Amino acid sequence: MMISAQNYGDKMKEYHYTGPVEHKFSPYAFNGGTVLAVAGDDFAIVASDTRLSEGYTIHSRDSPKCYKLTDTTVLGCSGFHGDCLTLTKIIEARLKMYKHSNNKTMTSGAIAAMLSTILYGRRFFPYYVYNIIGGLDEEGRGAVYSFDPVGSYQRDSYKAGGSASAMLQPLLDNQIGFKNMEKVEQLPLSLEKAEQLIKDVFISAAERDVYTGDALKLCIVTKEGIREEIMPLRKD
């Protein structure tokens, strides 16, 4: 999101000598990556690239950012990888606790509400994670919940998060939301069209964002279950 522009600003300062600079230890790091989720009438797709980077280094080319939570819910988190790992551990533990005390699996809406309170519990030392939950709601319709790092969330039909989100979101607004388009037939989104759109969109993102690339992992959630697909992207 906006972090990429801030990084550019900081990089400019690095090229100009401004005087002695004090570097404080920052408990955060930015590991890049882009996550995207789209909801249809009876499906939801969560997609992420698999590159894990830090500054100029690529730590791994096979670090997907989608985490399967239940049979009907997938969580995509990008940002600081350390916080992503801890957050997913906590969510999985909370899911188990819920299952043991309530004898049923959490629904997507409930997971979203719970994640919001987990994130806000760390309001003064936030998890540096941009989360997007994709899944099916109780009626079987696709649902996407997008979060900010401190827990503000809402239900959308599509959302992009992570380093290339500012590039992808306008394209999704136009193609899925039909924003700023005059006199078009607004057909509901089919699964095949959504898949193709996501692949195209990530190929474009890999062209222009250095932190996005290597491979694309798609998790397609339907009432039959969760299907995974991997597609290669630019490796440079």
Next chain:
Amino acid sequence: MALQDVCGLQEPPLFPQWTAPLSHSFMPENTSHLNGGGIHGEDCSSWMPRGGGVSPLEFYMPVAEYLTESPLRFGQTSLSSSSTNLLTVDHLRPSLPSVSLPTPAPCSIYPAVPLPFILSHGTTTLGFTFQGGVIAAADTRSSCKGLVACPSSPKVLPIHSHLVGTTSGTSADCALWKRILARELRLYQLRHRRRLSTGGAAKLLSHMLHPFKGTELCVAATLCGWDGDGETGEDEVTVTERYANPQATVKRNTNTQRVARNSRSQSEISSEATTQPITGDDKNARSVASRAATKTQPVTTPESSSSVVLSRVSGPRVVYVCSDGLRLQGELFSVGSGSPYAYSILDSSVYWGMSVEEATLVAREAVYRATHMDAYSGNNVDLYHVTAKGWRRRQREDLKEEYYIEKERERKRVEEMKTDETVMVK
């Protein structure tokens, strides 16, 4: 137990006897053992559980000491953190919503952990009362220092059937605190068998936010609601009783409320002036005098004071609550970066006697103008109308069309002027 400790989850126990000892494990020494020093930051920080059984949310407050420590000493509990005063969390006797305040957040929160991201801000929200109830309106743009994080975020959140709150500030803070407030109000309603008034809800929210004064929490909410049972007969009785005994009413209230009530009764006097023209000025003068007088002599009027005490103030109410601690009651509020533009429309058009359609149009126009001039407000406008029967939501409207309609109107006007000129010349 192990899972709960990993999550740091403090759930109110169903069987207090089984889990009462668990409250002792909130001490920092224990958590460092259980976590095995895996998560560095948590070991040297102090937990701050909220006071009483009514703990809205458990917060993790990093104490700045660990940030200035050298990384080599990470993971070692310092002696100072163990001696911090932890409040005993009494799960066995949940107290009423008069929240016992915990020790306020220490100033060592500053400098806070430097965040690599910005949280969303920027908005236009407004709320005002009139004879037909309360109107609450807001735009829907959620901006993040230049990027529109969300073009359709709901900024007017219903709290219960007769109370709606507009949110401004950090979206996460507003959303979560609204949720917490809704929960507390619901608990109050269940315990006391009546809804808490708007003023009471504002006070509750203000007191819940007070411990976080000085932190980066940013909530500026306008609570718009309808108090009382909504019977207009009772309204009349209340108002006239207060007219008869302004001193008794004043004596009953606390200092802050006194000024607010008087200003409200004054505004009502001015609005009721149409029905009681002669006595209006008298009451005005008298209530002003009584405000000065009560400081020196408390006046008791036994025969009618009982009826004043029993009858509640009912009707539309707007109260502004800010995380700085400000709590204001009034007739008209607009909050946010676009509020100056909204105020210009509202101050000229809002009056007590307006109709519902008029009020809706004015609110919509105010938000529209603000979105036009303010970069951080935009997209759609949400409008809620609260009456004695509850809140009603108007269809979310995209203001993009409004620009084209406006342009069309302008074009027609210019054309008409041109034809007038040609006619005059002839």
